[in-house]
Amino acid sequence: MAVVFEKPKALTNVPLHYCPGCPHGIIHRLVAEAIDELGIEGKTIGVAPVGCAVMAYDYFACDMIEAAHGRAPATATGIKRCRPDNIVFTYQGDGDLASIGMAETVHSAARNENITVIFVNNAIYGMTGGQMAPTSLPGQVTQTSPYGRDVNHCGWPIKVSEMLATLEGPEYIARVAVNNVKNVNNAKKAIKKAFQNQIEGKGFSLVEVVSACPTNWGMTPQKALEWVESDMLPYYPIGVYKDRTAAKEGK
Template sequence: MVVFEKPKALADVSMHYCPGCTHGIVHRLVAEVLDELGIEGKTVGVAPVGCSVMAYNYFNCDMVEAAHGRAPAVATGLKRAMPDRVIFTYQGDGDLASIGTAETVHAAARNENITIIFINNAIYGMTGGQMAPTSLPGQVTQTSPYGRDTSHCGFPVKVCEMLSQLDGPEYLERVAVNNVKNVKNAKKAIKKAFENQLAGKGFSLVEVVSSCPTNWGMTPKKALEWIDEKMIPYYPLGVYKDRTAAKEQGGE
């Protein structure tokens, strides 16, 4: 009996990510959900700019590449033109929380019926480890060698908290992939985000607190521990908005 094997929706190629990068885990979780829901044939993914720019090579569903930060806008167009398709975007923090903030906020405010997988690793990975809008106060990066100084760099953007203030979005949850339990919870959240879209409920975003061993300057194992020590206290995990659950509770 097979306990675990590569999901069919994940392409049989070597991914370009650095050793120990958790992008690979999240790719696999998305592919597992596509397999389980049986929607690989009618799914269109939107790849971002950033480390995951070549995500279009790694999924066996149709993929579109968007301009930097514009994945939610492209996904909006795809979903409105082809309402019977399942549309998801896969974006990093430089893409979604920095250059693409406007697209993200307005797609959420319009409650577009799309699914967004948002990877938060607190750094710009592809360009070599510069400070991102999500970098923690005091975090050392290429462009903040003495640590992020909030007096002139400001404070990190907490995307789930920010979007939860809007009336639009259906479902917002923050998960992590730094241990087995969190990976399993992350998969549940991603599955729910896709099920929401299939049920026509609207905008679902899953923020995945992720690691970047190369640019954090840590071993893969130490990077996962750093998520527990530093990232999760600043970015608490949990459901930030679930309108359906709130309605059901309100009705009781």
């Protein structure tokens, strides 16, 4: 009997703890498929964040480490500098990467650290129960912006991909989404490229994945995906923001 669909080998058999309708499962799968297709599980070392994906070390079958909040790129740097022949990736949310860990993010990108960063942007702190994130949209209601994010009071959401793309350092910065099949397929390509770049020694590759948080947004999974399309993507447009190799080749 032909197998038409199966779990990627780079995922363990541990059941995911994510809420119903949460796209973390999709994004984990895309990372694992990329690892499988590139045949690198045996030499990959993953860095889990603090946030909803904190237990990612149980889900990925490669060697894993749990980093302190926001410090995943620094921890990944330590690993990669000791073991340059291994493949090192971080998997981080918006609070982790764009708030408490912004310095580590910017400087690892500036150093063109040869690592792969998967950045899941769902515009909210999920694990702690739905507080305002550095990427929460203007007017967005959260537990800590109960009257909607007032940009005059707490500032504007940060467009991480656009900001990092201004740096000389990084090799590849792209934003993708996982709200429909077409976007999921494109997300997969970008994630795989981010790993391929590392294999080829090209340097820092970050894929920002615009995701959803039905639980803390207070929406059904379906409605949350619609909100990604109607509200998130206009502020966070999909696209390749930097691709040094493609630019060199005049693409």
